[in-house]
Amino acid sequence: MSAATAATGVEELDRRQPDGAWTTLVRGLRLTPEFREGLWVTLLLAAVATVGRVVVPVAVQQVIDRGLRTGTGEPDVTLVIVLVTVSAVVVGLTAVAGYFMNYRLSRATETALSALRVRAFRHIHDLSMLHHAGEHRGALVSRVTSDVDTISQFMQWGGVVLLVNLGQLLIATAVMLIYSPPLVLLVILSFAPLIFLLRWFQRHLSAAYSAVRERVAELLTAIAESIVGAEVIRAYHIEERTSRRLDDAVDREYRAQRKAAVLSTSMFTSAELFSGLAMAGVVVVGVLLGVDGQITEGRLVAFLFLVTMFISPIQIATEVLNEVQTAIAGWRRILNVLDTEPDVVDPATGSNAVEIPPGPIGLQFEGVTFAYPARDDEDPVVVLHPLDLTIAPQTRVAVVGETGSGKTTFAKLVTRLMDPIAGTIRINGAPLDRVRFASLRRRVVMVPQDGFLFDASIHTNVAQGRPGISAESVRLAFVELGLADWLEGLPHDIETRVGERGEALSVGERQLVALARAYVASPDLLVLDEATSAVDPATEVRIQRALDGLTRGRTSIAIAHRLSTAEAADEILVFDRGRIVERGTHAQLLNRDGTYARLHASWVAGTAVL
């Protein structure tokens, strides 16, 4: 299927001008009520925990001014011990507040993010684009894994550190103001140029970090490609070329990282230099003020302690900047998933939702049209022209046509993996888009061509068609499909594990299991999309005979490019360039000597006994 044109909505959102960082954060937080719950208490605790950071400078000031400068000239040891004890208690209390803050934060964050992860996961399944664009799945996985992880890391680590340090900056300034407003002015003046410098750094560092992220993503793509394509690379002996390309990607990542490292080190160091400037200024001006009697000795010394508290917030901001950006980018990507409207919606909760009326299934198509949305300046690609058609209950329909003739689109519309852009499909009279998914998926089952299996036993895979099915029934299904001897050849019978994506089995064998899986679901309408394309002829014919017997009394639609399926069907629909050009039984169509007859002739030529 033309995947690129099948609007992959999430990626379209990704390409759009992103929301501002703040908007993203606010929207992100709005989506995670679990995080907001009790947030005020946590913030209050954070404030208390921050207060603890100025305890030491204040204690130093008190001890010098009240403990050492006692008028008598003798230190007042008792007072000092009281002061130190009180301070120690405050330190202890702030540690307790710190514990509660950290714990609450981590609990709220992880609870919120786990819920978000699950929501995004479900939403991705609800987006029909998944089955269009196979190549983009890896990127979607990262949205429910690493993107969430970066947010978690930021919320609990970067975010807290940033918050506490910002608090530290404020509270240190407040204490300094009490001690000596002129010195605060001096400190602010010393740090003023740094603020402009930091803005410059921040801009460039942000750009550098974005470059790093891009390079890392490219590197991941390149490595993944070399792993997935290992067989081809080996068979064509292009290891050297592949390695050279990887080396380039590695190099580019290295250079981007190094650039970011140089910038962040400069930013980090600038804080140190300016604090030196501020300290020197405080010493000179402070002593002069002290000589004038405008500041006590203890306050001056405490001031020097407090100035150092300006350094770490700036340095930590440098370190956290990258995390902030990564987290916001992560938020953005998750929001883009949740913002993408599923193009096929389950009417489950809608007021006019219906069940499929009971009885064997018949279908009516009324002006059903499908086109992929226009891309760039091109016209929309019409894949299915307005189609009117009735499929009577209990008929076995075969759909034939060349690649791109619209037959897979037809199957996807019937199973509501996609919705038509115009027209209505009725299933036993009920409009398909009003049928609850629960009802639809129970009675209409499609077997796709790729025969995807989960990394589990054959038993578990087949049981997905009918949860809770017994081992005996699974075995029976294979017997009824005429596959008993195949099952016997397996090392562990139905408990044989199929490997990742089923790759421990051959492509044809995977299709056999997929077929059994649909078969046990016992649907009223079975749709087969080239479901046995990789199976050997003898087995295919055997399966077909079995299915013929088993689907009797039910409706089935089989898409096939091996025309053996068509020969046995009650009715054949011949698709050509998005239209049904012929319709009838095998014999009727052969007599007409049209498209079908031509297709069939080439098929017979390919399979005739020589």
Added chain:
Amino acid sequence: MLGKAIKTEPRPFAVALCGALLYAATTVGSAVVFGRITDLVIVPAFRTGRVGAGTLAAAAAAVLGVSMLTAVAIVARRLGAWVMQLRLHATYRRRITRHYHRLPMSWHRNRSTGSLLSNATADVDAAFWPIAPLPLSCGVLVMLTVTAVMLVMTDWALTLVGFSVGPAIALLNWRYNRAVVEPATLIQERRAQVSGIAHESFDGALVVKTLGRESAETQRFEQHSERLRDELIRYGRIRAIFDPIMEAVPNLGVLGVLAAGVWRIQTGMLSEGDVVQFAYLFTLLAFPIRAIGWVLSDMPRSVVGWERLQKVLRAQPDTTDHGGRIGRFGDVRGGPAETDLIDVAFRYESDQVLHGVSFRAPPGRTIALVGPTGSGKSTIATLLVRLADPAEGAVRLDGHDLRLLTRGAVSRSAAIVFQHSFLFDDTIRENITLGEPYSDEDVWQACELAQAAGFVRALGSGLDTVIGERGTSLSGGQRQRIALARALIRRPRLLILDDATSSVDTAVEAAILRGLKQADLPSTIVIVAYRQATIALADEIVFIEAGTVTATGSHDELMTRVPAYQRLVTAYADARSAPPESR
């Protein structure tokens, strides 16, 4: 690991270490300067009410000087350490990815793409994580030693305070590290599980949807997500306990210094400056000491990462070049090759996939491998191009055991087209030439032969159209035809087609087969096939059942002699002539 890292990147490490040592010196130095300024400038000035301009200038110069030296130290330390770490990342990413290409396909098959990807990325990052803070840690050790010596030389009471705070922090760090090992490991595991489920579930989205299993899948994902969440909260709780304590202990130390200091000042044993100096030094030391704690707590992760890297790097390429004595033979771009299998057995894990397989494809002939689903045909195809070596027996090309050929010798003579066509995220031209200097004319010719020219021409940019993730997507049949062109352009002496036209329309397939017959390729062809038309191309049929050759001969011979063969290839025709009993 650290030793090896230092040996690989000695220069940046030396720079970083010098920076760290200078940093240690300036940190202690700044506290000393602070103490001296208190004693020599602040205290006299406040006592006498006077201060000399020279004294003040000297104090300011000392502060500025120390802070500038600190800046230099930080730059050297951080840049040195970072460059070292980043270079190690680059080196090991290259090493790992190169090694992947040397490891046997069986090794690849037993590992998921995800785990190989994380070996080359996340595991490399994790392994060298402690490199960046390593010089700082060395510096901190020096700082601590110097502080200890200074304490001992200054006063026993302060020494007592310092020597109780230091070990307390060490003990806390140790306890913390022990407490987080288990949750940290569990988190890694559970994170991998969550990601694995997401991968699988999205891969199988179509199945999930067609069977209406979205809710069941979400539930499965939720269960694992919640298990991960619980462990993260447990980890968060441990950190919530230790972090504030680790912050409080140095503060308590400073308070201790104040109390003890004042008492010692009273007894005349210490100056005010001494007390300020150590109080300040303790404040400065608090952060680097915690940093060491973080490094230590990341060590287990790093060790795991390093071990994973070693496991990959130690894995033995089993298709080794046994001396690689015969390398030049492949350059003979002469006529068709000859290939034969002699009593070949092959096992996949414990399953016997092939046993006693022997057949010969004489030069210029076309051999069809025919057999039921799962009989081992594809495995034979991969053995022919040495994507794996047989467990027993030998696969030969022009009479040479493949194991005696140098790397690349086989691919110079043979080309395979797989059932599942893999295309690179690149232009169509690059996908066909794979970087070899073929002319456009050659490329088009190969496209014609593979029946790909038509649709390639219709694409916006022709051969320059980028396909794959960032470009146009092709249908399965189109992809197969590009893959076929890739093989044909090489005019291989041995061409292997593993059901390579399964997604192509019957008519197009017929055209491809006609083309191959007429093209007069200098090739011996081995073709895995079901359809009569394809089989008809073959000079000889090798019939395979349950992993072994049960018959060889011409189609006509097998039709009369081998009932199983006859049943297989005439299944469609039989079905046509004898429609299912009841209608």
